[in-house]
Amino acid sequence: MTRTTDVLNALVPLISDLAQELPAELRYRRLLDTLRRLLPCDAVALLRLEGDTLVPLATRGLSDDTLGRRFMVAAHPRLHAILQAPGAVRFAADCGLPDPYDGLIPGEGSQLDVHDCMGCTLRVGAGAWGVLTLDALETGRFSPADLKILDTFASLAAATVAATARLDALARSIEDERRRAESYRLAASPAPQAMVGHSPAYRQLVSEIELVAPSDLTVLVTGETGVGKELVARQLHARSPRADKAMVSVNCAALPEHLVESELFGHVRGAFSGAVGDRLGKFEMAHGGTLFLDEIGELPLAVQAKLLRVLQDGQLQRIGSDREHRADIRLVAATNRDLAAEVRAGRFRADLYHRLSVFPLRVPPLRERGRDVLLLAGAFIEENRRRTGLRGLRLSQEAQRALLAHAWPGNVRELEYLLARAALKAGARHAKGDASGIATLTAEDLDMAPPAPAAAPPADAAAPPGAPRADLRSEVDAFQRRMIEAALEANRGNMAASARALGLDRANLARLAARLGIVPAGRRQRA
Numbered sequence: 001m002t003r004t005t006d007v008l009n010a011l012v013p014l015i016s017d018l019a020q021e022l023p024a025e026l027r028y029r030r031l032l033d034t035l036r037r038l039l040p041c042d043a044v045a046l047l048r049l050e051g052d053t054l055v056p057l058a059t060r061g062l063s064d065d066t067l068g069r070r071f072m073v074a075a076h077p078r079l080h081a082i083l084q085a086p087g088a089v090r091f092a093a094d095c096g097l098p099d100p101y102d103g104l105i106p107g108e109g110s111q112l113d114v115h116d117c118m119g120c121t122l123r124v125g126a127g128a129w130g131v132l133t134l135d136a137l138e139t140g141r142f143s144p145a146d147l148k149i150l151d152t153f154a155s156l157a158a159a160t161v162a163a164t165a166r167l168d169a170l171a172r173s174i175e176d177e178r179r180r181a182e183s184y185r186l187a188a189s190p191a192p193q194a195m196v197g198h199s200p201a202y203r204q205l206v207s208e209i210e211l212v213a214p215s216d217l218t219v220l221v222t223g224e225t226g227v228g229k230e231l232v233a234r235q236l237h238a239r240s241p242r243a244d245k246a247m248v249s250v251n252c253a254a255l256p257e258h259l260v261e262s263e264l265f266g267h268v269r270g271a272f273s274g275a276v277g278d279r280l281g282k283f284e285m286a287h288g289g290t291l292f293l294d295e296i297g298e299l300p301l302a303v304q305a306k307l308l309r310v311l312q313d314g315q316l317q318r319i320g321s322d323r324e325h326r327a328d329i330r331l332v333a334a335t336n337r338d339l340a341a342e343v344r345a346g347r348f349r350a351d352l353y354h355r356l357s358v359f360p361l362r363v364p365p366l367r368e369r370g371r372d373v374l375l376l377a378g379a380f381i382e383e384n385r386r387r388t389g390l391r392g393l394r395l396s397q398e399a400q401r402a403l404l405a406h407a408w409p410g411n412v413r414e415l416e417y418l419l420a421r422a423a424l425k426a427g428a429r430h431a432k433g434d435a436s437g438i439a440t441l442t443a444e445d446l447d448m449a450p451p452a453p454a455a456a457p458p459a460d461a462a463a464p465p466g467a468p469r470a471d472l473r474s475e476v477d478a479f480q481r482r483m484i485e486a487a488l489e490a491n492r493g494n495m496a497a498s499a500r501a502l503g504l505d506r507a508n509l510a511r512l513a514a515r516l517g518i519v520p521a522g523r524r525q526r527a
């Protein structure tokens, strides 16, 4: 039984890893390397079952964006079959079921007609912990004997993942245990959208979120437009002890100035003309939970003074009432303005600024997140693939290079919209061509503005001497102007429809358009 000896020999480093202090990702990658040594093939993946979805934890031989994808078991018959089978399963080249990795093995064509795959469930205790998959581009690579090897490997791999979890649990402090218990509790309530990103800059942000979320500290989230500030605010709430209470969001830029105060603090009947009944303000609505003040930099100075008083006293008065109410809220605020500069310019109160920035969190722009752009692209492409009903949607090598080279002035939102448009184009082109159900998204589909001449240095790095470059603000403005003009054109100048298409409030769009000097066509004619 030399093959069995080979299996056992191959597993020795894996088992000895258990005695080492290794980050979980490294353990998983080593597990896959061992598997690939044992059963040579083109791609392997370890996926963890989370509810009805398989989440890739480590891959070898699959494109980078795979780690950003989520595979709904019900939408992938092969993964479903692997989870249902009592042991390892093989899918030969003539198997008609679509492959979840179609288009994700670099170098393969859009059709996988020469293909051999295996998969096996990792079971921990009575339940399925996850799945191992192996793909070979060469037909007949796997034999029935390989199925047995995979079975043996899977039972030991399951033991190592279970032991990894136990070792990790032991190594954690009591505080971490409390946080973990909290996250299990949260798993039962609707999960906030996952934060996709592995770059050092993004991991740093995630660990700061984990640190501050359980506290009641006020957090000021800063970052350029579209970086994901609101997503950060939602994570802060979801990971806090207030998660089962409301998170109430207020977009300070979208509120007409004369209504800001009543929106925030409420009013009583007759407080002003139009106040036909008592109305709760957002502070009271968020009682026990989190109040998220988005675009706080846009708040008028007079309201800033009132907000500061409420934050200091914890007491508020509805407009027109002399009764005091207490609102127990955790405050999270966000802005894409440089608030310190706004303070210097006299547009923002210094005392409120200090009160808000108890724990400042800076969300890094996409261009500082390296290959995260591919992970995010993977997540967005998967969403679009599902929406368009394609079997597979792959990203060509040139498209990946183009994504990595772009400066992303509109950050993650720009990437999200760009891929939605590109997926439509790729899907439409594909519908006219072959019937494989697998479309390729090319660099041409991305239709990106050419990168700015000197976009590479990070925003806060000093510009190299003698190298003039467009400043960030004007690039962001130019990008926003392009998007707004395109939306207005597509919606024949209709502000409400354009605002909906852009995911903005109408008032916010109007304000932004005015700042950028854009006049909707209808008004131009009247002028």
Ligand SMILES: Nc1ncnc2c1ncn2[C@@H]1O[C@H](COP(=O)(O)OP(=O)(O)OP(=O)(O)O)[C@@H](O)[C@H]1O
Residues within 6 Å of the ligand: 193, 194, 195, 196, 197, 223, 224, 225, 226, 227, 228, 229, 230, 231, 232, 336, 376, 379, 412, 413, 416
């Ligand atoms: N790390 C991430 N993983 C997945 N999706 C993300 C991530 N960051 C941002 N997004 C998505 O990008 C889009 C823009 O994010 P969000 O609205 O949070 O940005 P923002 O900084 O608040 O924008 P603005 O400055 O315009 O208010 C949203 O659809 C969000 O879900």
